[in-house]
Amino acid sequence: MTPATAPRASDADVVRMLELARGVDSVELKLSVPDAHHRSTIIQLGMDPLDAQIRTVSFFDTPELTLNGAGVIVRARRVQGRADDSVVKLRPVEPDELPQRLRDAPDMGVELDAMPGGFVVSASMKARLGTDDVRRCVAGERPVRKLFTKSQRAFYAAHAPEGIELDDLTLLGPIFVLKLSWTPAELRRKMVAEAWFYPDGARILELSTKCPPAEMFQVAAEARGYLAERGVDLSGEQQAKTRTALDYFVKHRAG
Numbered sequence: 001m002t003p004a005t006a007p008r009a010s011d012a013d014v015v016r017m018l019e020l021a022r023g024v025d026s027v028e029l030k031l032s033v034p035d036a037h038h039r040s041t042i043i044q045l046g047m048d049p050l051d052a053q054i055r056t057v058s059f060f061d062t063p064e065l066t067l068n069g070a071g072v073i074v075r076a077r078r079v080q081g082r083a084d085d086s087v088v089k090l091r092p093v094e095p096d097e098l099p100q101r102l103r104d105a106p107d108m109g110v111e112l113d114a115m116p117g118g119f120v121v122s123a124s125m126k127a128r129l130g131t132d133d134v135r136r137c138v139a140g141e142r143p144v145r146k147l148f149t150k151s152q153r154a155f156y157a158a159h160a161p162e163g164i165e166l167d168d169l170t171l172l173g174p175i176f177v178l179k180l181s182w183t184p185a186e187l188r189r190k191m192v193a194e195a196w197f198y199p200d201g202a203r204i205l206e207l208s209t210k211c212p213p214a215e216m217f218q219v220a221a222e223a224r225g226y227l228a229e230r231g232v233d234l235s236g237e238q239q240a241k242t243r244t245a246l247d248y249f250v251k252h253r254a255g
Contacts, residue, residue: 023095
């Protein structure tokens, strides 16, 4: 399969993305690299794995993935050399329908994620934690709700299915992640590579770059050209990192 066969957005999709982009804070352009091309992509883009940052990501949901089915994602991360963080995310959302008090909150971000063949808008409320908070929660020494601020808990309560409290959620994970950021001279824009390593040996390698909404299509064309010139396969099936992780850990959860 060649880059020419990569999924293309329809005219209706382009119009819809433009409409949505007017109401978001940022745009993230994403591409999943097919498994067979991981090594060649790393070489062709000059990525050095030794420069990557180590992360672990833990998700919280019910064994039936009830939150995910309602568009709610609850996540906490440990990051090498940095404080832990947590997020409560809602997707998809209509940016114009979010209350202004949420849009004005300093810990709220609204982003459009675009990938070959699809796009989605999410609203994320984030918080910084201590350097040991997530580890203690994963070890069962700290309740789940303590990973989230009062604002995050209110955001969760407003959108989670009724009767499912944060402390009722099941730990799904953690999953091991490597994140590498670099700025190619030819592109003059920061690129990010994330490699997610699933316990069964599966891997997802995702490339991404962020930009202001007004620059979305220009940056997409420039990034696509940069990757295509270096032989990166743009035609592969796009893989959802979060959903893949949730499905794996539900299937293999203890007890």
